[in-house]
Amino acid sequence: MALMPGLQLNMGQQLKLTPQLQQSIKILQYSALEVQQTIAATLETNFMLEVEEERPDEDEEIIQTQQNADNEEFSLNLDKSEQEINIENVDTNTLSDDMDVDCNWDEVYSDVTAPSSSSGDSDEYVSAENYTSAEQSLHDKLYWQSDIYPWKGEQELIASFIIDEINDEGYLYTELSDILESILAKEPDLGLTMVDMETVLAIIQQFEPTGVGARSIQECLTLQLAQQKQTPFVVTAKYLVAENFEWLALHDFKRIKKVYGVNDEELEKIIRVIQSLDPRPGRIYASIQNEIITPDLKLTRVKNGFMVELNPDAFPRLSVNSAYIDIANSxxxxxxxxxxxxxxxxxxxxIKSIQSRGETLLRVGRYIVEKQARFFEEGEHFMQPMVLRDVAEYLELHESTISRATNQKYIQTPRGTFELKYFFSTGVAQYGNEDQSSISIKAYIKELISAEDPKKPLSDNKLMDLLEEKEISVARRTIAKYREALGIPSSSDRKKLNKFK
Known part of the structure; x- marks a missing residue:
């Protein structure tokens, strides 16, 4: 069969998203901060877009207008003789230097103490309490100590490479051999060895904070114990961490007492020494600036319940510059x-995409508030089970749209600020009762464990019985799963931990 070119006609249907729809989906997925950044970037490049500024309060305008009218009327009613004062005929001798006044010039603004400076202006003075100290990172602290340390030869270069690999918690997880290869790749003529790397690392591990540069938690705690005053309990703790650290993780206190020849009272003091150490020494230099969350929705309590509204800070009022519309229509x-x-x-x-985003969030937020009304009234014990499908079917939207509308979107409520995804949880079927939310069950488990006797912690079976008394039927393995999700140890581990609290 001969091969030859030809034409073929195929017909089919294909779904394509318009650029406007693609932008709406993208804006809906953005968080409030990302929307604000998008608006700011567009304002810099698009002269047609502008943010509507808030108009002054009309009441203030009325008050100001009334005050101006009163002042004008008062000036018109003045006696003509009082208005025409010839200051040239005033006898200056009648003005005494000893005139009584209620204050002196040096007493005015006495609470402001500007620094004496020949070049500075008192109006530009800023008090010291308005300044904040610059944050010092862990690497800044380590480099400062490295700069003043008397290194020999190429040790300073090695130290800079090692400090670069120390993470924010103070640990060195990169192998020294890999760091050595990086140095030799840039400086092949140095002839460094692993002995040089170990020597420099040992010096860095003496820097502040104590325990920095460790390659494991075990090494970090050992370094900190070596810096403490060597009492009998500290020495025993140092040997215990260095030799049998896994016994501590397993809470094998019986073996520890047997091997190290200590009783319960001495073991308790040794454990307290270890508990006083910091397993993350670099944490004290972590940034203290908290992430600022701008809620997309606000929930306020009204007479008949709750009211959901958009946060104006997250949804600025945008408009088109009217000055260019006539030019565009020419x-x-x-x-x-x-x-x-x-x-x-x-x-x-x-503008249309942001408005569509606001309408969708408002619809989703109103449904969530209506569904979880008891949560806002009485707390997380009354959280109702709810999944994306429930909201999608009620609002006649796709589940992916609900997922985008709840991811990284926050609502400010009288009980705090929550991500919209927080209100979604699976339901646990109950016999003869309504399904219970997993969040509600976790709240009950946490409440029961917090009120337990430290000497007799509640087992999972006991928790199951106590929940049954509250008409909540949950399997023991489900309780264990929820307990682990809350980061709560088992009853046996809690008993061991409570012993040394």
């Missing part, structure tokens, strides 16, 4: 007009 077909039309189309598309 019939001229030059380059400037085409550019204005493109900018106008982009601005309208962004």
């Amino acid at each position: 019939s001229s077909d030059n380059e400037q007009t085409r550019k204005i039309k493109e900018q106008l189309l982009e601005a309208k598309g962004l």
Whole structure:
């Protein structure tokens, strides 16, 4: 069969997303901060888009207008003789230097103490309490100590490579052999060995904070114990951590007492010494600045229940610059007009996408508040089971849309600020009762364990019985799963831990 070119006609259907729909999906997925960044970036490039500024309060305008009218009326009613005062005929001798006044000039603004400076202006003075100290990172602290240490030869270069590999918690997880290869790749003529690397690392491990540069938790605690005053309990703790650290992790206290020849009282003091150590020495230099969350929705209590509304800080009022609309509608077909039309189309598309995002979030938020009304009234014990499918079916939207509308979106409530995804939880079937939310069951488990006797912790079977008394039927393995999700140890481990609290 001969091969030859030909034409073939195929018909089919294909779903394509328009650029406007793609932008709406992307904006819906963004968090409030990302939306604000998108708006700021668009404002810099699109002159058609502008943010509507809030108008002054009308009441203040009325008050100011009334005050101006009163002042004008008062000035018109003044006696003519009082208005026409000839200051040239005033006898200056009648003004005494000893005139009684209620204050002196040096007493005015006495609470402001500006520094004496020939070049500085008192109006520009800023008090010391308005300044904050610069944050010092762990690497800044280590480099500062490295700069003042009397290194020999190429040790300072090795130290800089090692410090670069120490993470924010103070640990060195990169192998020294890999760091050595990196140094030799840049400086092949140095002739460094692993002995040089170990020597420099040992010096860095003496820097502050104590325990920095360790390659494991065991080494970190050993370094910290070596820096403490060597009492009998500290020495025993140092040998215990260095030789049999896994016994501590397994809470094998019986073997520890037998091997190290200590009784219960002495073991308790040794454990307290170890508990006083910091397994993350670099944490004290971590950034103390908290992430600022801008809630997309606000929930306020009203007379008949709750009201959900959009947060104006997360949804700025955008508009199109009216000065350029006439130019865009003109019939001229030059380059400037085409550019204005493109900018106008982009601005309208962004405004519409943000409005669509707000409408979707408002619908989802209202459904969540209606479904979880008892949570906002009485707490997480009354959280109702709810999944994405429930919201999607009620609002007649796709589950992916609900997922985008709840991911990284927050609502400010009288009980705190929560991510919308927090209110979604699976339900545990109950016999003859309504399904219980997993969040509600976890809240009950946490409450029961917090109120237990430290000497007799509640087992999972006992927790199951106590929940049955509250008409909550949960399997023991489910309780164990929820307990582990809450980060709560088993009853036997809690008993061992409580012994040394």
